Every structure is written in structure tokens, then in C-alpha cells.
Amino acid sequence: MPEKRDYYDVLGLSRGASKGEIRKAYRSLARKHHPDKNPEDPEAESRFKELSEAFAILSDDDERRKYDTFGHNSPGGSPFGPGGFQGVNISIDDLFGGDLGGIFSQFFGSSSGNRRPKGSDLMVRHSVPFQTAMDGCEEEIEFEALRTCDDCEGKGSKDPSSVRPCPACDGRGRIERVERIGPFTQRVVSDCPSCDGDGRIIQNPCDSCGGSGRSNQTKKVRFTVPAGVSSGVRLRMRGHGEAARNGRGDSGDLYIEIDVEGHEWFERDGSDLLMALPIGFADLLLGTSVKIPHVDGTDITVKIPAGSNPGDTISIPGRGLPGQGSRARGEVSVVLKLDIPSSVSRADKKRISEMYDILGTNEDDIEQKIRDEAYRRRNSRIR
Numbered sequence: 001m002p003e004k005r006d007y008y009d010v011l012g013l014s015r016g017a018s019k020g021e022i023r024k025a026y027r028s029l030a031r032k033h034h035p036d037k038n039p040e041d042p043e044a045e046s047r048f049k050e051l052s053e054a055f056a057i058l059s060d061d062d063e064r065r066k067y068d069t070f071g072h073n074s075p076g077g078s079p080f081g082p083g084g085f086q087g088v089n090i091s092i093d094d095l096f097g098g099d100l101g102g103i104f105s106q107f108f109g110s111s112s113g114n115r116r117p118k119g120s121d122l123m124v125r126h127s128v129p130f131q132t133a134m135d136g137c138e139e140e141i142e143f144e145a146l147r148t149c150d151d152c153e154g155k156g157s158k159d160p161s162s163v164r165p166c167p168a169c170d171g172r173g174r175i176e177r178v179e180r181i182g183p184f185t186q187r188v189v190s191d192c193p194s195c196d197g198d199g200r201i202i203q204n205p206c207d208s209c210g211g212s213g214r215s216n217q218t219k220k221v222r223f224t225v226p227a228g229v230s231s232g233v234r235l236r237m238r239g240h241g242e243a244a245r246n247g248r249g250d251s252g253d254l255y256i257e258i259d260v261e262g263h264e265w266f267e268r269d270g271s272d273l274l275m276a277l278p279i280g281f282a283d284l285l286l287g288t289s290v291k292i293p294h295v296d297g298t299d300i301t302v303k304i305p306a307g308s309n310p311g312d313t314i315s316i317p318g319r320g321l322p323g324q325g326s327r328a329r330g331e332v333s334v335v336l337k338l339d340i341p342s343s344v345s346r347a348d349k350k351r352i353s354e355m356y357d358i359l360g361t362n363e364d365d366i367e368q369k370i371r372d373e374a375y376r377r378r379n380s381r382i383r
């Protein structure tokens with residue numbers, strides 16, 4: 001098989017072409033290469049298919065984005081399904097001002113074959129305490145959604161005898177016709193207009209749901225929030241969304257967006273926990289050790305070495321939160337802050353000033369101190 005050409009090359013366009021330019025290029029090339037216009041040319045059909053495929057992709061925002069990213073090797077496979085592009089039913093008239101969008105939209109999105117329409121997906125937000133990020137939890141929520149009507153079991157009718165197949169579509173809900181233009185045959189399937197795609201006519205509709213087969217109901221859903229969860233994570237509960245119309249087809253899905261409440265002192269960076277620890281000047285100078293209650297149930301002991309500076313960070317590996325999808329826990333990072341008393345009595349001021357002989361004052365060779373500090377900072381940065 002010859003290698004597939006770049007869609008932009010096929011239409012003779014640059015990558016930045018606007019929608020209008022794409023439409024214009026396709027109309028003009030497709031008119032020229034339409035098989036009806038080139039009955040003697042055996043290549044015309046494949047050339048026309050190539051043009052139409054390129055247009056189908058580039059005129060659809062989603063498909064164009066995928067193509068721009070992955071080229072012909074999109075991870076989901078061909079957007080036209082396993083058989084690839086089969087041609088499209090376009091007459092020469094369509095190429096002069098016809099509604100091309102309507103013809104091409106059949107490939108993507110809503111009209112994807114004979115699959116039954118699924119019920120709508122729903123989303124709810126759910127808040128959990130910070131502790132959940134450590135331990136995970138089992139939760140239960142109650143919410144209201146359109147569900148299969150209990151009284152008629154989704155059938156929409158009071159009694160089975162009042163339901164008859166729609167005469168227009170023979171109960172299939174869909175109308176199918178085969179169109180042939182030039183060398184192409186195309187099966188066009190659409191919802192039956194008489195029964196709105198349902199395939200049935202209900203003469204005696206159910207009182208509870210008025211024949212729709214669905215009613216608003218409150219239901220409980222239990223779910224597991226995994227340890228390591230962070231805000232914005234969405235849990236998907238298959239089949240817990242809205243019921244499909246007329247009780248036929250699958251229910252939609254329920255998405256639960258988790259919001260993790262904050263902690264009193266921890267800030268979170270993925271599975272790492274950050275906190276500030278105020279330490280008095282004497283403890284920074286002489287060293288100490290501080291015990292803090294922790295979210296994993298065991299106190300953490302922060303060892304502050306003698307001669308520590310405010311701003312120094314002490315890392316405690318393996319005591320952060322569990323990572324999502326992995327067993328490894330992050331670290332706790334403790335940043336030391338100097339704890340300055342907010343007020344000092346006259347008597348204390350006197351006692352502190354008596355320590356000048358130990359601690360020094362700024363009157364001592366200040367330039368040398370600044371030089372030493374700059375040197376220390378430079379070296380700590382290199383390391």
C-alpha cells in the first residue's frame with residue numbers, strides 16, 4: 001500500500017490554514033477530481049476519496065488537533081473505525097454551496113453508527129478531610145438523578161398491551177436508506193422521526209414518568225477514595241449517571257470530583273509535606289529536638305543541630321503522604337523560622353544586652369561578617 005500523504009499536502013495548504021481556506025481548497029479540488037467528471041480516469045475515485053478524507057479530518061476541530069499532534073498514527077486508531085475511510089456520498093452539486101458540514105459530521109461524535117444512546121454523565125463534587133490523603137476512606141453520598149422509573153421499569157407505559165411498534169420504522173427506531181452517487185454507495189442511518197428513535201408508540205403512558213421511562217430519584221452511592229488523593233482527582237463510577245431514555249441503552253457515568261481540605265500547618269506538594277517550625281534563638285544556637293504529632297499516627301521528631309540558621313530546611317524522608325499509585329511516601333520538609341518574642345520587658349532587655357559579650361554586636365567588624373555570609377551563601381548554592 002502506498003504511504004498515506006499528509007492531509008495538508010493533499011489539499012495544498014499550509015498547517016496554519018483557516019477553516020475557510022480548508023473549505024475553499026476542498027470544494028475546488030473536489031470539483032476538479034469528482035469521479036462523475038472524470039469517468040475515463042480509473043484514479044479519480046481514489047483521488048477524490050483522499051481529498052474527502054483529508055477534508056473530513058481537517059474540518060473537524062477535535063480530529064484536526066489529533067492529527068496535528070500524532071499525524072496518521074493517532075493512538076485511538078482511525079477515527080473512521082476499523083475499516084478506515086470508506087468514501088463519502090457527495091454530488092457535484094454539493095460542492096457548489098451545499099452543506100458540507102452536515103455531510104461530514106456523520107463521521108464523528110453523535111452519529112457513530114448504531115450504538116444506543118447512553119444516558120448523560122453526571123458530576124458531583126465531594127470534600128474529604130486532609131487525613132484522607134494519608135489513609136484513604138470509604139465514602140457514601142446521596143444525590144438526585146434521572147433514573148429508570150420504578151413503576152414501569154423504564155418501559156414508559158402502564159401496561160404492555162398499550163405499546164406497539166412504530167409503523168414508520170417497524171420498531172427499529174432507525175431509518176436506513178442506501179444512496180448511490182457515482183461509484184459510491186453509502187448507507188445512511190438516521191433516527192425515525194415518528195417515534196423519535198424509540199421504535200415504539202406508547203398509547204397509555206405511565207403516570208409517574210409520563211412515558212419517558214425515567215424519573216428523578218435519590219440514590220446512595222458508596223465509593224473508595226484512595227490514599228494519596230489530591231484535589232481535582234475525578235473518580236468514575238460507571239453506570240451511576242442518568243438512565244438512558246426509555247430505559248434502553250446504558251446509564252451514563254457519575255464522576256466524583258474530590259476536594260481535599262487543607263491541613264492546619266502542612267502545605268502539600270504532591271506527596272511531600274512542607275511546614276514552618278518557629279524555634280527560639282537559644283535552641284537554634286545550642287540545638288534541640290522537637291516532637292510534633294503527625295498525620296500517620298506517630299509523632300515526628302525534628303532534630304535541630306546546634307548552630308542552625310533560620311531558613312534551614314530539615315528533611316524527614318518517608319514520612320510524607322503515600323504517592324498515588326505507588327507505595328513510596330514523600331518527605332516532610334521542615335523550614336526553621338526564628339521565633340522572636342513579640343514583647344520583651346525592660347528587665348529582660350537588660351539581661352539580653354548582658355549577652356553582647358557572647359553574641360557580639362554589629363559594631364564588631366561588620367564588613368567581615370557580610371563577606372563571610374556572602375561566601376557561605378555562594379558555597380551552599382554550588383553544593
Ligand SMILES: [Zn+2]
Pocket residue numbers: 149150151152153154155156157206207208209210211213214
Ligand atoms: Zn414510568
Ligand SMILES: [Zn+2]
Pocket residue numbers: 166167168169170171172173174192193194195196197198199200
Ligand atoms: Zn419509528
